[in-house]
Amino acid sequence: MAAKKLNHHPAAEMWAGGLSDDIDHVLWSQKQLAARIEELGQVLTEHYRDRDVLVVGILCGSFPFIADLVREMNIPVAIDFMAVSSYGDRTTSSGVVRILKDLGTPIANRHVLLVEDIVDSGRTLRYLVDNLKTRHPASLEICTLLDKREARVVDIETRYIGFTCPDEFVVGYGLDYAGKYRNLPYIGVLKPEIYRT
Ligand code: PRP
Secondary structure, eight states: OOOEEOOSSTTOOSEEOGGGGGEEEEEEOHHHHHHHHHHHHHHHHHHHTTSOEEEEEEETTTHHHHHHHHTTOOSOOEEEEEEEEESSOTTTOOSOEEEEEOOSSOOTTSEEEEEEEEESSSHHHHHHHHHHHTTOOSEEEEEEEEEOGGGOOSOOOOSEEEEEOOSSOEEBTTBOBTTBSTTOSSEEEEOHHHHHO
């Protein structure tokens, strides 16, 4: 199928195919994401210069963000991943998180930077931070691309934030709905009819 231009929003400077038909409007274009991630990379480069830093991506949503972020960090970094799953559905989550894939390396005395695509209720990160602190890292900071503050249920300190996110159903650039839309190169709001059907 021929690609068509997503031209109903000025922030969409891209050509896209069928996936974009499900997007109501774009919140951050590919260019806007790249510009902000470049800024974050510069800040993190300064903060972690001359430190032994382990960048930890939380799968699956963080995969494009962490890939772009570490390439904007002009220092040596080690990279690892964790995969987690919440018990229950999103609305009845107890905040107890099951670790599906743990880190491959010890973090004692290392500077750990947790990288997330989005902080919503904060429950996932609250659990992860409490868990990882028991392993005695030298420091533990959070970098999230999106911070949906309006949805916060538990207190969690996010030191590095890409954008404050409105309380809307956002997808793209790692964020999914039912496992899809992660490969959109921008972040947009899903049309309500997609998730109400
Ligand atoms: C998303 C996101 C965070 C979590 C945030 O992951 O990547 O890990 O939800 O929500 P919270 O602040 O309410 O805990 P999700 O469980 O959707 O898995 P995914 O990364 O595989 O999409």
